[in-house]
Amino acid sequence: MQVEKTQMYRILFILIFSLYQNLCFSLSIEKFHIKDSIKATTYAKNLILNGKKNSNNVKLINGYLILSRFSNENKIIPYLDSVLIIAKEIDNREYLSDAYTYKGNHYYLKGDYLKSLDNYLLAKNFCEENSKNYNIINFNIGLLKLELENYDEAISLFLNYKSSLEQNKLTEKSNYVRCLYALAYAYNKRKDIKTSNQYLKLGFQKNVKAKNAKMHSNLLLIAGINEYNQKDYKKSLQTLAKVSGLIKTNSFDPQNLALSEYYSGKCLIKLNNSNFLKKFETIDSIIIKTKDITPELRDTYPILIDYYKKLQIKDKQLYYIERLLAVDNILYKKKSILSNQINKKYDTPILLKEKEKLISDLNSKNHILFWLLGIGSIFLAIALFLYLSNIKKVKLYKKKADFLLSNSKPSIVNNTDENFNSSTSAVVDNKIQKSKVKLSDDKFLQLSLQLEEFEKGKRFLDKNMNLDILSKELNTNRAYLSRSVNELKGKNFSQYLNELRINYIIEEIKTNTQLQKFTIASIAEYAGYNNAESFTNAFKKITSTLPSYFIKALQKNNAN
Template sequence: MVTPLKTIKWFSKIICFLCISNVCVAQKSNDFKIPDSLADKSYTYLFGQFRKNYTDTITSLLYLKTSLAKATKEDDKLKKAITLNTLSAYEEDKVEKIALIKQAVLESEGLENIELIPVYTNVGGIYHDYYEYASALTYYLKALELSEKFNIEEYRYIILTDIAKVKEGIGKHDEALTLYRKCLNYGNTKYPNDTIRRITNVINIAESLRNNKKYDSASYYYNTIVNIAYQKLPSYGRILSINEGINQYYQKKYLDAEKLLTKGASKLEMNPESQTYYIVSQIYQGKLQQLQYNNKEKAKAYYLKVDSIQTATGLIIPEISTAYDFLISYYKDKGDFKKQLDITNKFLKLKTVISSRHIQTTDRLYAEFDTPQLLKNKQALINKLENKTNTTTIYLGLLILGFLFLFIMQYTRYKKHKKRYNTIISNLNKKEKETPVIEDKITPTPVQKLNIDEAVITSVLKKLKTFETKKEFLQTDINISILAKKCNTNTKYLSKIINIHKGKSFINYINDHRIDYILKELKENSTLQLYTIKSISEEAGFNTAESFATAFKKKTGIKPSYYIRNLKNEPII
């Protein structure tokens, strides 16, 4: 969900025009001729006049185009970047808007200037508005680097808020919450009387707390600011009401949730930011009709309104999946296959965009939605609509056979993975019950097989035992050279001893111990199960999530995500 707009000091200096309507900048800079009256004017004068006349679109564009033409003629890359960045707000078309900001970034290459901070921040903001989080983060980090270089604390916390929104957008709610807390503390300390800053910070942190399922804390922050927000910024008060309504929904206080959602959405201004909150309010109103009143017709009305707004605005919000999921089921039950197909197509498009932009929803159901299955259902609907002949029965039979074949494949795969999972758990349980055996003596392989002195082999095996006991294999930088030094031998001898006595290569020896360790830790530590795969891989000593997943699958035959998901579903004893 999009979070509230930032209040920033440079807003009026560089991009104060963001509040006015978008206007297409059709005329290219190389077609523009500087008026004689402005030919000798400075950039300070041109931007001063632009800020003074920003409500007059034609006049403000004249000053901006003059600035761009002047900067182009003088090859002033900094001024070109700033002006192109400013002009981007007037461009309505996405392709043209991005072309302008890309040109602004191109002009800024190699420059380090404080005036580029709002340029990069705006570029990141535009990409964020289009849900292109990877690109947004790139430019937020550029802006952050400059703010730290020039030691501008105010900018730093503005950008930290932006980065938190990116983290929120890709599902890293706990990391986003940490950043929001820093920004809130900074604002309360540095600007205790800045009411607008406080309202926006509290909205951010209350919403993030809700996403982290800390509902009581979210309500606490809501109650500290809601009355002030309605007095100072009623639109933000309504956003707070919608957020708290959703919070109450998850606490199963459905009547309170309905009142707050209705209050928040009733007079919400329909600007781009508020539209997102309005859509989400209607989604949860639909959910309430289902859960509280079991009224499918009213739920449908809310969800159709959501579909209508999404179609008109193109907003891609993960929560919309709820509406489309309901409507597909609704029209299927009614036998209205044409409408079911239409909603299915929209749902597929939505999920494709969400997947490509790495937006993760907090709803596990939609995170695990089987897109290939949805495609098969789509084809089945097309067949039903197009097939008006006596061959319907044949096609239906083939369709049933196809689903049956798919079911058998999926079930076989499920049983295989479940068996592997049960074997892992069984082995872990056995190890917990086993009494440790103290080995007084290590009996090495005959010396002639290794061509290494028996005393050396015995010494190395003992040191490997200590290495395993101390779990030193969890060190991310461990390699055969480091381990050889620990064992007072050389890499050649160590490799041979591990190959013969452990029955595997050095890499597999280390990785297998790491996987055995993390299997046990995940089973016993429910908190660790909530970590990201990347964080879990680091706990196991791997440098990357990819190498961890590969080693895990190689040893266990299942993916880490499957193992963790089954652990979460295990009954608590």
């Protein structure tokens, strides 16, 4: 009966949620009217209130999932993490897979492809092979492969997803059109224009029924780029003009607008038309606004620099060199291109030297450029200092991690299981004599035994555990327990609790190979912490290294 209810709520949720979010293709999400957002948010909050009132975890999960779609960006991950916590409690693999998939989509949209991939792989662990969600996740991973320019691998994943849609007779749906668009784009990047055009033709045919305006503009964009690659520049200009018009009219993805303007500009260059400058200036304004850049669009700046260099317009040269440096910085942070793909002619050292020469030439006209050079030098010095400091810190972390491995069991917490039984009475007697506060001998002995049980029972792994809760469990008051811990353990309660947890998790990580594969956030939860930051800080304070370095050292040691 409970299973039937769970399935009923899940189907209801999918019917409602599918109206608002495209979970398969994680490029840009369609805009919705504010009234739809309000209705969805209200519905979700009612689900959560009802779920809490009636202890209905399925309603809670569905409520949090809907809120993750219609909340501010900084609330999306917390809502999805709430789904994961509840789904783990009720051991629902479908919801675990869904939540990790949505987290992957979120990070993809933010350009954090490494986190996106991590979450997609976690999602795959909780869904059946060849299931609908399994194939969707593989398609999304294909999009990441596309971003990383692994075109063959991306195409293989796209083709598998296309086959699954065809087997399930879903070729008239928007997802099928999106898959065809992805294939057309991937083959375009591989310079296989013939195959790309074949998928475009099928995509246009299928989109007649799907009636997806955004997909129509996307397909037209690839068609225009293919025409450029086939050197039909006039036809390409006409096609791309339609694309730019559709994107501007419907407020579609600005990056696709930038791509359309980029290839329009390149067509104009081939046709010896100086209007390409307006196109490239539009691209620069889009990049400034969105901070979104691709290796393809990066090529705008070397073209502009060369153009103004021939005209000897130095202030324009300087501006676009500055822009190119900023763009390369964005690309580096996104890790979307490799350093060997950077144009050698405009490699960073050369750019900086040319920048210095230009500033020197323009110094008599504009004193502001002089200050730019000074600020740039300071920035480089700070960056170098931070880089060297980081190297030193990393070496220290690795050294401490190796030292931690060399000890069979870290002696972190005083009076642990191994030595407590044999010396409890002697320790207690000694502490009573030295105590600065007057504690009852019997009560003191009783508390020391209760703390031993507390450690043996691993109650310290409870996330909510604190001095108040433990004092109630031990039937004593807060102040008395605090003093007792200070006397018995030689530290305050917070230190005592952290060291118990870190001591425990170190041993668990050493012996549990599966735990070594967990994310730091998951390990933190396993160790009784509410978040990864608190866990990492406690681990570092006690061991002088980070959990990630300890795990790497352990894996390296096991490999040897």
